[in-house]
Amino acid sequence: MEIKSRVLDAMYQVLRPLARIAMRHGLTASDIERVTRQAFVDTARADYGIRGRPTNKSRVAALTGLSRAEVTRLLSTSREEQDAGAGQRHLLNRLITCWVQDARWLDAEQAPRVLPVDEAQGEGFPALVRAIGSDVTWQTLLRELERFGLVRKEDGGLRLLKRAFIPTSADEADRLPYLGENIAAHIDTVDHNLRHGREHARFERKLVFAGLDAEGLRKLQSLLEGDGQTWLESLNETLTPHAQEEASSQRITGVGIYLFDMKRPNGGSES
Incomplete structure (x- = not known):
């Protein structure tokens, strides 16, 4: 075990x-x-x-x-x-879907009503939260709706500003494919090194500083942006003649350099 x-x-x-x-x-x-x-x-x-x-x-x-x-x-x-x-199963999406589709929460024009934030109101926001079968308090869901800019308080009630919970910004969405590609590449190297001995291991190293101050972090970032970029460009020039031109090649090979600045994943212990 x-x-x-x-x-x-x-x-x-x-x-x-x-x-x-x-x-x-x-x-x-x-x-x-x-x-x-x-x-x-x-x-x-x-x-x-x-x-x-x-x-x-x-x-x-x-x-x-x-x-x-x-x-x-x-x-x-x-x-x-x-x-x-x-x-679609996210609580905020379930709540908004109910708000825009269920007749109890629509006005005469079939638009989402401004809902009173009052436990005593039978068809107010707290009742809407109960209607979706949530075990999360209505106060908590209200804070989340406000945090994402989905509702606005006006005259003691809540107005729905968006008809769906889609928090991803367009700029970030464009960068998300790199999440899978970059992390998958690193984990594939870790997996290879776990399965093979030192003789056949791929190069994998990291340098860690404990408690690096702000000036040190700025210097590290500057060195990576300068020397790191120069080194990658040199590798590209040296190795491009050895790479297949076809984009359909089933294998990709390369090297990645990145800066990390995070809490210790294991909660702070050195082991």
Whole structure:
């Protein structure tokens, strides 16, 4: 169990920053659980076959701990279909959907009513929260709606400003594909080094400073932007003649440099 505990602790450390990104973009733990199941099934199917053949469904079920019916469903459903409901189960989306669709919360023009924030009002905001079956208090949901700019208080009531909870900014959405590509590349190197001895390990190093002051952080950033960029450009010039021109190549190889400035993932201990 010792090795399993260590793996789970490592997974937890990886998931903390991913959870922060997911919640910022309106995804729930259920959304992440669903895509995790898909990743397990796809990996078991592709990487654990016998004599180069895809793993059969019964073995995928045994490897992943999922039922054979769930494995069959995941293998027969496209990623687009699976992703279609992502974020829709979020409490704020459920609340807003009820507000804009249920006749109890609409005015004569079928627009979302301004709802009183009063427990005594039978069709006020607290009643709306109860209507979606939430075990979260209406005060907490109100603070979240205000934080995302989804409602505005006026004359003792709440006016809905947006008809959906879509927190992702366009600028950040454009950068999100790099999240998967960059983290996947680093974890693939970690996985390779765990499975192979030192003789066949890929280069992987990090330099850590404890308690680096603001001036030191500025110097580190400056050095990376200067020397790091120059080094990457030199690598690009040296190695481009050895790379395939076809964008369809199934393998990518490279190196990444990044600055990190974070709390210790294990809560502060040195071990």
